[in-house]
Amino acid sequence: MAYLTQKSDHEFPQEDIQYLAKEARDYCFSREMVYKDSNGKEQHIPFTLYPSPFPKRLFSTAREVQTFFNILVHKASQDYQFTKNALSSTISADQFTAKLFQIYEKVWEQGAAQVSKLNNECHSRTKTDAMDENNNGLCIKQVEINTIALGGIAFSCLIPEMHRYLLELIEQKSKSLNRQKLHVPLNPALDEAADGLIKAWELYGSERAVIMFVIQPDEINVYDQKHLEYRVHERNGMEIAVAYFRAGYTPKDYPTENEWSARLTIELSRCIKCPTVAHQLMGTKKMQQVMSNPGVLERFLPDKESVDRVRKTFTGLYSLDPGPVGDHNMEYCLQRTDRCVLKPQREGGGNNIYGEDIRHTLLNDSKNRTQYIVMDLIQPEMNRNVIVREEYTNVHTVDVIPELGIVGIFLSRGDEVLVNKEGGYLIRTKAATQGDGGVYAGRAAFDSPYMG
Ligand code: ADP
Ligand code: MG
Ligand code: MG
Numbered sequence: 001m002a003y004l005t006q007k008s009d010h011e012f013p014q015e016d017i018q019y020l021a022k023e024a025r026d027y028c029f030s031r032e033m034v035y036k037d038s039n040g041k042e043q044h045i046p047f048t049l050y051p052s053p054f055p056k057r058l059f060s061t062a063r064e065v066q067t068f069f070n071i072l073v074h075k076a077s078q079d080y081q082f083t084k085n086a087l088s089s090t091i092s093a094d095q096f097t098a099k100l101f102q103i104y105e106k107v108w109e110q111g112a113a114q115v116s117k118l119n120n121e122c123h124s125r126t127k128t129d130a131m132d133e134n135n136n137g138l139c140i141k142q143v144e145i146n147t148i149a150l151g152g153i154a155f156s157c158l159i160p161e162m163h164r165y166l167l168e169l170i171e172q173k174s175k176s177l178n179r180q181k182l183h184v185p186l187n188p189a190l191d192e193a194a195d196g197l198i199k200a201w202e203l204y205g206s207e208r209a210v211i212m213f214v215i216q217p218d219e220i221n222v223y224d225q226k227h228l229e230y231r232v233h234e235r236n237g238m239e240i241a242v243a244y245f246r247a248g249y250t251p252k253d254y255p256t257e258n259e260w261s262a263r264l265t266i267e268l269s270r271c272i273k274c275p276t277v278a279h280q281l282m283g284t285k286k287m288q289q290v291m292s293n294p295g296v297l298e299r300f301l302p303d304k305e306s307v308d309r310v311r312k313t314f315t316g317l318y319s320l321d322p323g324p325v326g327d328h329n330m331e332y333c334l335q336r337t338d339r340c341v342l343k344p345q346r347e348g349g350g351n352n353i354y355g356e357d358i359r360h361t362l363l364n365d366s367k368n369r370t371q372y373i374v375m376d377l378i379q380p381e382m383n384r385n386v387i388v389r390e391e392y393t394n395v396h397t398v399d400v401i402p403e404l405g406i407v408g409i410f411l412s413r414g415d416e417v418l419v420n421k422e423g424g425y426l427i428r429t430k431a432a433t434q435g436d437g438g439v440y441a442g443r444a445a446f447d448s449p450y451m452g
Helices: 014-030 056-078 082-094 093-114 155-174 189-204 223-230 257-268 278-282 285-292 296-300 306-310 323-333 356-364 366-371
Strands: 034-036 042-044 121-136 138-146 210-214 239-247 272-274 340-344 372-376 383-388 399-411 418-433 444-447
Touching: 014 042, 014 155, 014 383, 034 223, 034 296, 056 082, 056 138, 056 285, 056 296, 056 306, 056 418, 082 093, 082 278, 082 285, 082 366, 093 257, 093 278, 138 285, 138 399, 155 189, 155 223, 155 383, 189 210, 189 223, 189 272, 189 399, 189 418, 210 323, 210 372, 210 383, 239 257, 285 296, 285 372, 296 306, 323 340, 323 366, 340 366, 356 366, 366 372, 366 383, 383 418, 383 444
Parallel strands: 121 272, 210 239, 239 272
Antiparallel strands: 034 042, 121 138, 121 399, 340 372, 383 399, 399 418, 418 444
16 A cells, blocks of 8 residues: 555545544544543543554564563673673762662672572563664664663554554555555564563462552553553462562652662562663663673673674764763764754653753753763654544644664573563654654654554
8 A cells, every 4th residue: 555655645635534533543442542641531542543664674673683682681780890880970970870779789789698599580671662764775773772661562562453453444445455454463562571470470489479560659651551460460469479660760759768768678579570670770871872882792692693783773872971082972962963862861751852952951061961871863764644642633644753662571580591582562653853752751652563
């Protein structure tokens, strides 16, 4: 179908777009694809009307490197000296990362003193976000690694089903039979995530023990978590086998010392953490930059092939550490603010700094520059699509950029890797005019890939 594979040649007439958007909105409400707005009112999730064309080869490449990323995150997180060196300049300017690191350090001290290996058990899911970039042929470039609180897993499995349904409607309307829907792959991410949690629960080895979901009190993305909760069964009892964090990634989740103390208690307990504080620290933007330094991949990955394949996904990443290299990188960034992004150690979208704001930030507060890293802007090709949000009364075809996330499932006991796999995908698509692309920050929409 032309509109899916080419750019703007064959866009749908406006009345067909409105018809499809209405059908899709009804579909969302009837399948519980909803979240709560800040007043507690239920809204359908933001979504794209069509799946985004995604070259099969790049999709496979992103899936294939995921298990290498799982290993990289895990091995690096086990290396105390490496982690300490990597994060030291960030810690001096960023209190949140410093607090997480304090917990990491306490766990490490205890682990070193303990004979028992159980303390080192961890369970984690990693997600690597990537954009494809048309630069010397198609390739994918990593945006970031997320190691805590992956939102949207449930919806990312329901969206391909909705897109398949909408493609059927289009087929009926155009009275053609061309099986477009089969080009949208189904997504196993929800089952994979549930399986991962259940495997961790089994590994803990106590029938009485439960899986604990750590959530935010004012969470708006309630139903995404509920879908997963129902999938892993509810069980009684109080002993915690698995602590699954859907909170704890932002300073707002730790309003007092009590929350920090609770995090430390969980971290020092026998329960399996998803993620451990060590894995969470590997998801910082600083660590992303350090991992691109010469020799780091070689240190943690098993062979040349895995090193090369992971390195290929990196774009330019630059440290702002004190000293001549940091000074040089700051100058580099100030000279090309339109082609860089300044990233702080924060999660959830909406925190990055672009364009002229980079200059103000770096020049006004240069002594705290180490709380950021600099990254080259990835400039992917644009697609055309319709973004549907509850509050949009009229929807239109606009330029969009999709971002692919691959879910990694990883379970280990001490040095023994028990599960290391790729487990489904998330695609979030933003209007090309937006900088950051968080779904709940009001900037992106759930999407699925089309591999025609
Ligand atoms: P967060 O942890 O807040 O999600 P990200 O690194 O994913 O942080 O940045 C948020 C968004 O900003 C991304 O989803 C992407 O749309 C955009 N972005 C981040 N880094 C880059 C980059 N190097 N080039 C282009 N866009 C980027
Ligand atoms: Mg993130
Ligand atoms: Mg992100």
